[in-house]
Each structure stands twice: as C-alpha cells, then as structure tokens.
Amino acid sequence: MLIRPEPFDPIAFAPFGECFALRDLQGDRHDFAASMTNGRSHARLNVSISRSKPQTSAIRVKALERHDQSAQAFAPIVCGRWLVAVAPNAADGGPDFNKLRAFVMDEKIGICYRPNVWHHPFACFDSPAEMLMLRWDDRTEADTTWAKAPADADIEIALP
Secondary structure (H helix, E strand, O other): OEEOOEEOOHHHHOOOEEEEEOOOOOOOOOOOOOOOOEOOOOOEEEEEEEEEOEOOOOEEOOEEEEOOOEOEEEEEEEOOOEEEEEEOEOOOOOEOHHHOEEEEEOOOEEEEEOOOOEEOOOEEOOOOEEEEEEEEEOOOHHHOEEEEOOOOOOOEEOOO
C-alpha cells in the first residue's frame, strides 16, 4: 500500500491533535498554543531536540508509536517540509494501519498529538532538520507504546 502525503489540513488532523502557528510575527506571545495533557502526576516535562536527515526514498512504515498518558508536541527549529502520519485506533486498540494518513508540514506549523494517538516517528524531506519535542515522561516503558506493522503489510509513504 502506497500512501501519498496530502497538504496539511487542520480539520483532517483535528481527531488526532492540534496545530499551532509558528513564525507568526503578529503579537509578542501566543500563550497556551497547544494542550500538553499529562495523565501521570509524577511524569516530568521532557524538552528534547530531535534531528533527522532528509528522506531520499519512500518511507517504509515498520511501526507506529503512541504515548498513552501524554500529549506530544513538535515545533520546527530548523526544518523545511516534514511528515506527520497518523492512524486511528483499530477495534483491538492497536493502530488501524489501513487508515493511515500522511500530511506534509512546513516550518510555519507545529503540532501536538493528543494522548493515545498512533503516529509515525519524526521524518523530514528536503534538508536536515531539528525539531523541538515536548512530552511528559518518567523514563519507563510506559512513556511510549509501539505497534509493529503486520508482517504481511507493505506500507510505504511516498515522497511528496
């Protein structure tokens, strides 16, 4: 199955999370730009930098991740176009790989996944990228749940 990334659409993304404007020079601040939900009072806010080299061929989807108790936000620091790929929950609670959607983002938009949203790890397209990532973690396996793609699935996300 080949998934063709579509231009980002905040309405299509809404079931999975929120988006927020970056590089918007109107006004000095935009408080509470995203809902950083935390379901574990002992977890600490993890502010990290993710780096990625640009994809040069279709992205083979081997697994998706989710964060059961935490929202996860991404804000481009140095970045051209980047990928957001999300899937709804299947009946068994895992990701519905057949309904995976991919969006092409640019450096002017950040996103915040809601807790329990299946998504592909950070990837970029045109040039090396740095991304600010925020998530509530306690450094245990409970931070991230992984789901491997079915063994018979051949899922790829095309380059935009």
